[in-house]
Amino acid sequence: MNGLLLSLRRILVILTKELIQLRRDRTTLGMVVMIPLIQLVLFGYAINTNVRDIPVALVDQSNTTLSRVLAQTVEATQVVRFTERYAEIPQAQEAIVAGRVRAAMIIPADVSQRLARSAAVSPRLETPPATDGPTSRPVAQWLVDGSDTMIAAAIKGLRSMPLAELLRKPANRMTPTFEVALFFNPEQRTAINIVPGLVAVILTMTMVMFTSAAIVRESERGNMEMLINTPVHPLELMLGKIVPYIGIGIVQTTIILVLGHLIFGVPLDGSLGALAATTLAFIGASLALGLVLSTIATSQLQAMQMTVFILLPSILLSGFMFPYEGMPVPAQYIAEVLPATHFMRTVRAVVLRGAGLHEVAFDTLWLVGFMLVGLLVASLRFKKRLD
Amino acid sequence: MTEPVIEVRGLTRRFGNLTAVADLDLTVEPRTIYGFLGPNGSGKTTTVRMLTGLLTPTAGEVRVLGHELPRDAERLKRRIGYMTQKFSLYDDLTVVENLRFVGAIYGLGRRAARQRIEVLLATYALGPLRDRRAGQMSGGQRQRLALAAATIHEPPLLFLDEPTSAVDPQSRRDFWERLFDLVDAGATILVSTHYMDEAERCHRLAILKDGHKRADGAPAELMAAMGARVVEVEGADLRALKPQLAALPEVVSAAQLGSRLRVLVHDRIPDPVAWLRDQTLDPLPTHLELVHPSLEDVFVTSTGEERP
Numbered sequence: 001m002n003g004l005l006l007s008l009r010r011i012l013v014i015l016t017k018e019l020i021q022l023r024r025d026r027t028t029l030g031m032v033v034m035i036p037l038i039q040l041v042l043f044g045y046a047i048n049t050n051v052r053d054i055p056v057a058l059v060d061q062s063n064t065t066l067s068r069v070l071a072q073t074v075e076a077t078q079v080v081r082f083t084e085r086y087a088e089i090p091q092a093q094e095a096i097v098a099g100r101v102r103a104a105m106i107i108p109a110d111v112s113q114r115l116a117r118s119a120a121v122s123p124r125l126e127t128p129p130a131t132d133g134p135t136s137r138p139v140a141q142w143l144v145d146g147s148d149t150m151i152a153a154a155i156k157g158l159r160s161m162p163l164a165e166l167l168r169k170p171a172n173r174m175t176p177t178f179e180v181a182l183f184f185n186p187e188q189r190t191a192i193n194i195v196p197g198l199v200a201v202i203l204t205m206t207m208v209m210f211t212s213a214a215i216v217r218e219s220e221r222g223n224m225e226m227l228i229n230t231p232v233h234p235l236e237l238m239l240g241k242i243v244p245y246i247g248i249g250i251v252q253t254t255i256i257l258v259l260g261h262l263i264f265g266v267p268l269d270g271s272l273g274a275l276a277a278t279t280l281a282f283i284g285a286s287l288a289l290g291l292v293l294s295t296i297a298t299s300q301l302q303a304m305q306m307t308v309f310i311l312l313p314s315i316l317l318s319g320f321m322f323p324y325e326g327m328p329v330p331a332q333y334i335a336e337v338l339p340a341t342h343f344m345r346t347v348r349a350v351v352l353r354g355a356g357l358h359e360v361a362f363d364t365l366w367l368v369g370f371m372l373v374g375l376l377v378a379s380l381r382f383k384k385r386l387d
Numbered sequence: 388m389t390e391p392v393i394e395v396r397g398l399t400r401r402f403g404n405l406t407a408v409a410d411l412d413l414t415v416e417p418r419t420i421y422g423f424l425g426p427n428g429s430g431k432t433t434t435v436r437m438l439t440g441l442l443t444p445t446a447g448e449v450r451v452l453g454h455e456l457p458r459d460a461e462r463l464k465r466r467i468g469y470m471t472q473k474f475s476l477y478d479d480l481t482v483v484e485n486l487r488f489v490g491a492i493y494g495l496g497r498r499a500a501r502q503r504i505e506v507l508l509a510t511y512a513l514g515p516l517r518d519r520r521a522g523q524m525s526g527g528q529r530q531r532l533a534l535a536a537a538t539i540h541e542p543p544l545l546f547l548d549e550p551t552s553a554v555d556p557q558s559r560r561d562f563w564e565r566l567f568d569l570v571d572a573g574a575t576i577l578v579s580t581h582y583m584d585e586a587e588r589c590h591r592l593a594i595l596k597d598g599h600k601r602a603d604g605a606p607a608e609l610m611a612a613m614g615a616r617v618v619e620v621e622g623a624d625l626r627a628l629k630p631q632l633a634a635l636p637e638v639v640s641a642a643q644l645g646s647r648l649r650v651l652v653h654d655r656i657p658d659p660v661a662w663l664r665d666q667t668l669d670p671l672p673t674h675l676e677l678v679h680p681s682l683e684d685v686f687v688t689s690t691g692e693e694r695p
Binding site: 006009010012013014016017020021024025221222223224225226227228229230231232384385386 | 436439440441442443457460461464465467469471473474475476477478479480484487488489491492493494536
């Protein structure tokens with residue numbers, strides 16, 4: 001019992017020491033606030049998967065009123081913007097190679113005949129048979145730089161745009177095959193999905209970075225030789241070092257979610273208890289991961305490099321940028337090991353879908369397990385010897 | 388007869404192919420200051436680290452304060468103080484914060500720590516600096532703080548690894564006064580150094596060279612038993628005289644000290660002054676005088692090295 005009390009006091013004094021050092025390190029303290037602030041504003045505005053205003057070229061071989069109206073109708077979708085006009089197709093291809101435009105629309109000379117027979121204008125009850133050459137001919141052609149799949153997909157989306165109003169005919173109501181009801185983000189704003197994900201990315205970055213440097217710094221500044229000569233236990237040292245950063249993690253999460261709510265209208269529907277539980281579990285897991293790195297790295301520079309090594313997959317594989325389900329299975333296994341993947345699920349579930357503790361229990365417990373294993377590994381790896 | 392504080396038999400440590408410490412035997416009696424004298428790279432720090440349990444010996448038996456090492460290293464840590472070669476407290480904490488930190492790590496109670504810190508601040512003249520950050524203090528002040536921190540839990544055994552390498556002579560003198568106070572209060576101190584004047588203050592010392600112990604004993608004993616006698620030679624052209632003397636097989640070493648040459652003559656020569664006068668030297672020395680040996684002479688004869 002007395003031993004436990006002594007242990008607690010040691011943890012407390014290491015914690016106090018870390019806080020004093022942190023308070024005197026103005027740069028780090030500034031980063032604690034500025035990193036989430038700047039990244040939230042930057043990414044919240046910048047990351048946008050709704051592609052708009054793609055610069056494209058127009059090759060109008062028909063040069064009639066109809067072709068001009070057709071071009072205007074396409075531009076009115078706001079997906080593309082005609083920035084260049086060419087007489088010949090090769091010129092347009094050159095512009096694509098040079099990167100001046102991402103695609104080119106070619107309106108053939110016989111556009112009016114094609115349009116008159118097109119299904120897009122006068123959809124009949126029956127689809128025209130595939131053998132019926134003249135009627136199944138498209139109205140115009142797109143040449144697309146398909147290397148960027150997101151841009152290609154946006155232009156592909158134009159393939160079946162309705163053209164009825166072009167000929168001042170009443171638009172036939174299209175009956176869609178499926179009806180889609182969009183829950184949670186009906187306006188399809190990217191920021192809604194990005195902001196909670198940013199919590200995971202920023203916490204990964206700052207939590208792993210701070211703690212991975214924590215132990216190495218003591219060695220680099222020569223304090224470690226003194227510390228390992230004292231009766232301090234490795235686990236006491238580890239706990240004392242990470243506890244202050246839990247507070248920092250909570251501050252950062254609050255900044256991101258509250259500002260995300262105020263600036264980008266990200267809902268905060270879920271239970272605060274579930275949010276707190278899963279966030280704390282993730283902070284703990286990230287800190288433990290940082291400590292493990294800290295026992296491997298021999299300099300602060302190495303610790304920083306390892307942080308980046310963890311950070312990149314945490315951004316790219318965790319489901320922050322691309323849907324987890326779309327990745328190949330081996331990549332999913334890798335993603336499954338990263339704490340960020342689990343937190344990405346829980347934080348989005350709680351913040352966006354109003355999930356409760358029950359729904360996020362599995363991933364949260366996984367994070368707690370990760371933290372415990374990490375702490376154990378770190379304190380086993382930490383040697384109170386110099387050899 | 389009290390038990391020795393440190394007993395070491397056959398202590399050896401290898402780093403790959405390099406043998407840093409070879410077959411070292413040591414006995415340190417309580418309430419003494421025991422010195423390790425040796426040039427850089429002679430194995431002083433490695434030995435100190437093995438004696439504190441920081442390094443595992445490749446071979447040999449170590450008993451420190453009755454604890455078998457490396458097995459009992461953790462238990463030993465509560466009973467020793469260690470002042471590292473490089474300042475190892477926190478630069479961005481103040482004097483009091485550093486002491487409070489170390490005190491709590493050693494498990495001192497809140498009230499006990501507060502009293503102890505006040506005593507230490509007074510003893511080591513740190514009172515006016517109590518709220519100064521360690522990073523902004525001079526070498527001497529930092530060294531006093533380091534000693535205060537190393538003794539906060541009143542350890543019976545204190546290890547000091549080159550404690551005064553960054554300190555001016557006056558501070559060094561004061562520092563040694565504090566060390567004698569500690570010994571007077573019952574502590575045993577093991578100090579490593581490459582300064583002769585510091586080594587001379589030790590009760591006993593061991594001379595280390597390339598990981599081997601070349602001599603050990605009280606400084607006076609070492610001087611008496613060094614196997615050579617010291618003649619100071621004055622003459623016209625000392626730079627020309629020195630190589631001639633050094634070439635003689637009976638001369639252990641010759642070194643210039645200002646306007647004199649300090650010549651160590653092997654003690655198989657019964658009267659070194661007369662013997663030197665009989666040598667054919669050019670130019671002939673004008674004045675020859677037998678003088679008392681210094682610790683530096685002991686160091687030179689036992690390590691066979693030029694003066695450091």
